[in-house]
Amino acid sequence: MGKRLPKARLITRGNLDGIVCAAVFLGRYPSGEITFISSPPSAAEAASNDGGHDVIIIADVPLTPEIMALLDKDPRIMLVDHHPACECHPQAVVDVSMSAAGAAPRHFGLLSSLTGAVALADLYERSExxxxxxxxxxxxxxxxxxxxxxxxFSWRYNIEDDGFRLETARALSAGSLPSEVGSVVDRYQAMIGGDRWARALSKVREKLQVRGGLGLLDLRRDRPSLYGFGSLALVEAARERGCRYAMLVHDSRDASVASLRACGGGNVDLGLFVRDFARAHGTDGGGHPGSAGVRLPRQAADRLIDELAAAVG
Ligand SMILES: [Mn+2]
Known part of the structure; x- marks a missing residue:
């Protein structure tokens, strides 16, 4: 009798790294189930929704105390990630030198046809x-x-479209490169040809405030559509103004959400900066030296802006 394939589930991010994580996962579990999430806190919530899986993999989500507790509680859950973490866990693979997709094969094994896709994720995460x-x-x-x-660019065309993410992950999993997938190319062309990039950039230029070495895009009052190009356009506009760091802040239901990006030429570790700030304010946040994010009480947002502007000079 053949061995039954385990019933597997992946919970990952909706960005490029997450899509490639999904491709690597599908290489190992072709009929596995995939849930894309938009922010790390929703990972724990998604994982607690039990669908009778034998294995649940959370990818591209930092090893926070909340995730540690989840791993302790449920031996079926594994974590694959690349954000700096202070602790270790036997069910977690954390490698800061590569994308989450690059670290994923240590749980799944890698089909050689997927090396190309993994390279794209490593490049996206600025890992050589x-x-x-x-x-x-x-x-x-x-x-x-x-x-x-x-x-x-292709997934940013419609950031709500998880069906597209899944379809793309399947194509990558079968060994295709993005330029070989019709629906991916169509969306890329629409992003480029449709003038969205140019419009996003001009909106960001208009709204950008320069605070010393920090380019600040404050969308707390008025949040125009940036066509999925928010952080890319911000980095470009901030560089033009000579900023070494950029930050975007907007309000969500009950909190402010900030994304921080390095624009090159500075030596502040944004991941550490955000982690310390978040801890001091009793909230979750972190990231990499060049890219970090935090969700924080609204009244703390101005302090984050002031402290970051002071830290980056
Ligand atoms: Mn990632």
């Missing part, structure tokens, strides 16, 4: 890995940078 070097050697650095950009 063996997968990136191998793909650059075989098809050229410019080509893989373009492939990564095509994939990144």
């Amino acid at each position: 890995t063996a997968a990136v070097a191998w793909m650059a050697a075989t098809m050229g650095r410019e080509r893989i940078e373009l492939e990564s950009r095509i994939l990144d």
